Amino acid sequence: MGDHFQTIVDRDAGADEAPRLARRVVDWLVAEGIVLAERTDCVLGQPLGHPPGPNWSRAVAEGDARWEPSDGLAVHIGRTVFHGGQGDCEAVTCPHCSTTTRLADDDWQMIDEAWTPFREAIGTWHDTGTAHVPCPVCARQVPLPDWTWTDDYFAFAHLGFEFWNWPEATPEFRARVCALLDGHRTAYVWGKL
Ligand SMILES: [Zn+2]
Structure with a gap:
């Protein structure tokens, strides 16, 4: 099995506002217990990420809650080409x-x-x-x-929340994250390495 990821991307955040919005979303995720505040070596492609918190299952469907995530959340701040990994854009x-x-x-x-x-x-x-x-x-x-x-398949943006090896996030969870992003357009990029 490869590693899979799903990324909630803010398509409209500028480079200047990305750090502030990132903090807002991470603060909420930590408050909900979905991820932990302290960062560890738990993601791919970045040195540090936020490991799953005690309530990580709030992000996923009930039936998926038995597959505990093996990795964490990487927060991408800065100009990034987000893409779906394997496969091609259609x-x-x-x-x-x-x-x-x-x-x-x-x-x-x-x-x-x-x-x-x-x-x-x-x-x-x-x-x-x-x-x-x-x-x-x-x-x-x-x-x-x-x-x-x-x-x-692609998103070209300055802010993304990339969950590594988590069960699929529910639309409700994604909507709650997106609601913290000042009404910006978002994308949901997912794939496998
Ligand atoms: Zn046209």
Whole structure:
């Protein structure tokens, strides 16, 4: 079995407000007993994370509460390309004209013509924090973070709460976390390493 993760991403938090919102969410998670305040070596990809707290099961469905999480919560603050790990992104939707553009064919091969502008923009955003991709249908220049990815495969953001090897968080729990994020758009990125 590999390691799996699920990440609640704040798509709108700027670099300047991310630390404050991160603190608010972690304070709430600690108050609820879902994670512990002191950080330990319990996550992948970061030196330290918050281990599960005594009430971790409040985040998951009742039937999943027998699978105690083996790892903790990594809080990502700062420019991050969140993505679904294994597999490929299938399609992306323009926020203006709502047209969905396929990026992979039926055999999961990336369609070069469609994918290349996104691939290049992802590199640029990673390096500089700004990138646009023109919509192939309405021709508008759309900022990379504003595209909607099928299954939330990607999110380009400055704040994310990444749970490692936890049972699936319930929609209610995710909504409670999102409610602490000043009404921002969010994404739920999950996958496996
Ligand atoms: Zn469009």
